Amino acid sequence: MRFYIKTFGCQMNERDSEKVEAILEENGWQKSDDPKTADLLIVNSCAVREKAENKIYSEIGRLRFKNRKAKIVAMGCVAQFAYDRLSKVADIVIGTNTIDEFCRIAKDYSVEGVFIKDKMEEPDHIFPHVKSVVSFVDIMYGCDNFCTYCIVPYTRGREISRKKEAIIDEIKELVDNGTKEVVLLGQNVNSYGKSLGYNFVDLLYEVNKIEGLKRIRFTTSHPKDFSKELIYAIRDLDKLCEHVHLPFQAGSNRILKLMRRKYTIEEYLEKVFLLKSEVKNCSITTDIIVGFPTETENDFEKTLEVVKTVEYDTSFSFKYSPRRFTKAAEMEGQIEEDKKLKRLNILQQLQAEITQKKLKEYEGKxxxxxxxxxxxxxxxxxxxxxxxxxxxxxxxxxxxxxxxxxxxxxxxxxxxxxxxxx
CATH class of the missing domain: 2.40.50.140 (Nucleic acid-binding proteins)
Known part of the structure; x- marks a missing residue:
């Protein structure tokens, strides 16, 4: 039996797809790069923006046209909340908290239906990995922040931290199988361990002790939980890489408050300046949203000023997209699409110039x-x-x-x- 998998979205989705791939291969399935030759066609979906959400429907249509005999599985964030609609176009619908259902599918090709749960029932379960030099490791699932633009708490559920013992055991097993670098994953890794009485910095020190591991990275950080202790850990731990992804989203305090980000831009910059002073040659990347409801030209100029001040190595910037369930989708003052696009183009041009300058500085080093x-x-x-x-x-x-x-x-x-x- 052969399977084909298409993944949209973030590193969490990439890791979920890897789990599926490893489960199927452990049960004798073979991966195919051609959907025409597959018995099972899997689409892992992203819901962070409307455009991303729509991709699962167009991809399912494309795959169905290419291979009408194969079963189609819709999984991921869109599957978690739009399972009724997806069940009309896919044979199997699997949510973010039910990836273990692929164990059943791997053994019984006749399985069909919708498999959705509100939360991960066994967060400490160690899912298999595909052998790789760099491996993603979930340290927590879900998010409790409820930013007004973000659908993630509704697709990934509330925060659940994995026990450190499960994480350490997983990483040691990966290292034994050839992994040299791990990327610790969570929607907000900084808040790891709040329910366990054990924090993220403590975990980093434990992971740093693992013999045979060369590098540690993590993503994503929330600025409100980005502590001095974490900055000092990046400075002091030899395996922890000098790279931080720290989304600021908007440069205007008024917009940040509407976003429910729970920090001011001054607080954000104070942490960035401390990071730069303590960790030499640290690269900083970020996420930015333009065109959030009621955003003015002055608000947008403040975002540009932050980019100029920090000089990010790169940024991931997007037009605001209303998402179901979120408060921002109900706000007055929605910005016209052409205005969003204009602002996005200006921002991305500025970032391209900064990125090119910073890359040129590496020549000869x-x-x-x-x-x-x-x-x-x-x-x-x-x-x-x-x-x-x-x-x-x-x-x-x-x-x-x-x-x-x-x-x-x-x-x-x-x-x-x-x-x-x-």
Whole structure:
């Protein structure tokens, strides 16, 4: 039996798809890159924006046209709340908290139906991984923040932290199977452990002790929970990479309050400045929303000022998209689409200039690169430096995935670097 899987969305979705892939392969299924040859067609959906949500329906239609004999599985965030609609176009609908149902599907191809639960019943369960140099590890599920624009608490449920013992055991097993870097995942990793009396910084110190592990990353951080202790951990722990993803979303305090972000831009910048002073060569990336309800030109200019002040290595910026269940969707003062697009273009042009300047500064420098595999750029290998920037290096017989190299950067591209091993 063969399966094909298409994934939309964030690292959490990527990890969920990996769980599915590993479950099926452990039960004798083979992965196919061609949907025409598959018996099971799986679409893992994202609901963070309307455009992302609509992709699952168009993708299911595309797959159904290519292969009418295969069963179709709709899973992920859209499946969690739009299961009634999806059940009309898919044979199986699986929510974010019922991925374990793939164990049943793997053994019994006749399974059909809708499988939805409000919460993860066994958060400490260790799902299998596909062997890789870099591995995602869930440390918590769900979110309690209820930002007024965000649908995640409704698709992922309330926060549940996994016990540290389960996390450590999972990482040790990964290292034994060749993983060199782990990325700790959560909708808000900084709030990990609140229900356990054990915090995120404590966990980082424990993970840093694991023998054979070379690097640790984490995502995503919420600024309100981004502590001095975490900054000091990034400074002091040798395996913890100098890269932080810290979404600020908007530069206007008025808009931040409407978003229910629970910090001011002054508080945010104070943490960024401390991070920059304590952690040398730290790259900072962010998320930004433009066109939130009632956003004025002055509000937007404040967002641009933050980008100029911080000089993010890169940013992920989006037009505000009304999402069902959220407070912002009901707000007055919705911004016209053409105005949103204009602001987004201005913001992305500014970020492109900053990104290019910062990448150019790497030319001639020597960086540490963890090789992950073959590059799409010709006869090269690729990996990332500690700042999470992709580096392409010339292929050599004595270099393999998992090697940690010193690389001299020879050229900056639009979003990546080229270098020579030394």
């Amino acid at each position: 020597i960086v540490e690169v963890l090789i992950e595999g073959k590059s799409k750029k010709g006869d090269k290998l690729y990996g990332r430096n500690r700042q999470n920037i992709v580096v392409n290096v010339d292929f050599r017989d004595n270099i393999k995935a998992g090697d940690c190299l010193r690389v001299k950067i020879t050229k900056a591209l639009k979003h990546s670097l080229i270098g020579e091993p030394i």
